[in-house]
Amino acid sequence: MAHTIHAYLKDNLEPILGRLVEFVTIPSVSADPAFASGMDRGAGWLVGRMQTAGLQKVTRFETGRHPIVYGEWCRAPGKPTVLVYAHYDVQPPDPLDAWQSPPFEPQVRDGRLYGRGASDDKGPLLTTVEVAAAYLATQGALPVNLKFLFEGEEEIGSPSIAGWMSEHADLLACDFVLSADGAMWRPGEASLIVASRGMASLEFSVLGAKKDLHSGRHGGSVANPNQALAHLVASLRSPRGRILVAGFYDQVEELSQAEREEIGAIPFSEEAYLADLEAPAGFGEPGYSLLECQWTRPTLDVIGMWGGYQGPGMKTVIPAQAHAKISCRLVPNQDPRDIQERIERHLEAHLEAHCPPGVRLRFHPTENGVPAYSIQSDHLGLELARQVLENLYQKPPLEVRIGATLPIAEAFKRYLGADTVFFSFSTADEDYHAPNEFFRLERLEEGLRAWAEYLDRLGKVVTTP
């Protein structure tokens, strides 16, 4: 049985890749309203593919922003029910001129498919549908009950899914969630995620005069929002990187000796890591390894900052406004709302105490944050993932934490009472969220094989977990 399905997937690799290319061609960027039709087409394409694959109840659920696509096959009574999760929205493609081939004209080069969303998350998403299609085509049935939940707002913090999930808890009822999102941490080393950092974000502007002013005529008599913004941003972190927001670290637990040893045992070369990024040096908190920083320490990063003239040459203006976007990664026990409020209070107090009288501060509405997440080590879904990966790669997978945020896992726990196992075949070095995102074609093949085997093994579990 397993042999048939593997052979079928292997034989159909070319058409599957063709469909992935088609999928990546659709500019489903959720963050930018300019791509609204791309989102619409993305959802439509997915509905079509799921119907053709033989899934049932395939439905496009509208939300306040971008549709959720659902489908299922639940004709295996007595077998476990797994909710498959992935997302069809992608990151904005800019800076466009840094792409070797256009972001939405996918291109295969050197065994990789280049294009925005190829790795995050269209390749992994399509893998799950194709495996179901293969089962239904060859055997007319799946080994377990599967429900597919594909959202279109993952890259903007999933604002709609929690509310929608709470309204559709019956539809989504499952034993656990298997996520195709959540990359493995490096190409040569299969891995499973057992914890992730949370997130809090913030956007604010510094406002000066009502309009841009000539820097000659007015320079010296009015405050410059760029300058004030620089003072505010500089005040958030010490030059050495310590976050200076009062109470930011209050809830952060220190690593135990055992945890440090566990992380220390992970093969990770700081030199190789930095050389790969062509970063002049590392910049972790003093007293922590870079890996400890990524996995277990909270951060505060200015992900965007701008004011005034950015074009060629000089345009001598004092800008009316300057802006910053801030993103924090959180560790267990940190509350996103609390962190966001602490930063706002810090900025207000700093402006009051240290900034020019000629500027004001305005906070913009931001999405709710996400707490950090983890899964217990003996979870059945995780154990099966270990077995499949060990079988596929002939060695046990690494168990890693990740620095990034997987907000959906927290929502599944809260609204469905379900744990989430991350079983993705994209890799963390595939430049998702950056120009020249790519997905390794060998990982497409391995992912198809692994998901098929996972479902097969799960179907043989005697009792519902």
Place this chain on the structure above:
Amino acid sequence: MAHTIHAYLKDNLEPILGRLVEFVTIPSVSADPAFASGMDRGAGWLVGRMQTAGLQKVTRFETGRHPIVYGEWCRAPGKPTVLVYAHYDVQPPDPLDAWQSPPFEPQVRDGRLYGRGASDDKGPLLTTVEVAAAYLATQGALPVNLKFLFEGEEEIGSPSIAGWMSEHADLLACDFVLSADGAMWRPGEASLIVASRGMASLEFSVLGAKKDLHSGRHGGSVANPNQALAHLVASLRSPRGRILVAGFYDQVEELSQAEREEIGAIPFSEEAYLADLEAPAGFGEPGYSLLECQWTRPTLDVIGMWGGYQGPGMKTVIPAQAHAKISCRLVPNQDPRDIQERIERHLEAHLEAHCPPGVRLRFHPTENGVPAYSIQSDHLGLELARQVLENLYQKPPLEVRIGATLPIAEAFKRYLGADTVFFSFSTADEDYHAPNEFFRLERLEEGLRAWAEYLDRLGKVVTTP
């Protein structure tokens, strides 16, 4: 004689305005290569108008960047020779969405012509050509010898004109320069400029990893160029505005009591000034009035600053690079090159001492700066301007310094040995260098009248000054 010319100009106001509208329609933006054809069309249009006006030797001189347009009428032997100066290039129009009518589709509203360049400097430029045209049409001659020099690089710091001027010193030989550029300082108060600030500028980048990085995966282990840029920019000025670059104020002379009294006598309400800008408060150096700051104190302004994601929503990146453009206004004795080098040394030292090890600093090539300028109070050309303005407005003009930079005056002094009298009829509140630039139509009419009278009076001066 004077009566005929004034009547002719009045009768022809409508076609003159029509030509100005045509001129403003041409997007002659010198700073941005995307507007190259606009610059070309601007120069061509000007050549055509000068030829039709009856000027001679009308020539388009190519430079390394944008053409210089020259023309003359020199058939008044024994009469003074004046070099008329103005520029046909304009500032970049962004931010585009802040314009009520598109920048290059000029529109008359409430007695004002709105459009990029209407005030700076196409309205004043065209005034000079139209006055010559009127003299030649009505009298077949001008009262004095006139040479017209119109450049296309004023808004980018006039990089070509000095070299070109030194090569064409014979062609340009004159008694003094009369500039149509250099706005009056307010609508209700005729004024003459007797000094202006110089300029030094600088552009630099902070470089981190080779590419934008996912802020979740990498946050906490690599330096963020935005954060480092904020520290660098913040280090340049105290929160209260004092410039912290070592030696920045070394050559700056303190104001004498007499100078302070002179400036104090100028009618200037700080409250009204700030209310007009809708600035929450002034931001001058402690111990100086806002007008003293604008006219006599050097500045350092970050005119542009950017790094990372600026679009809607959040894109969680640590940017590979962050950038800043800096512009300083200088006062007498400050050397632009010296100031620029001091800032570079400050940034290097600050980065070394206080910034993350994970970033590098890169300086970009920038234009040469311009020293500050002034003209002696009893200059004949200035005295005539006083008389014309007093006659036109029935009260003596104010004599003002300006905060902005008029680099051309320094070049005329150096290469032609000529002083420059600024005799412009644009006004400093006309939002040049900002969205919704406009030119008052009454100033067009007054400018035509005043230039005609100025030439008439100058023609009656007995000896060459």
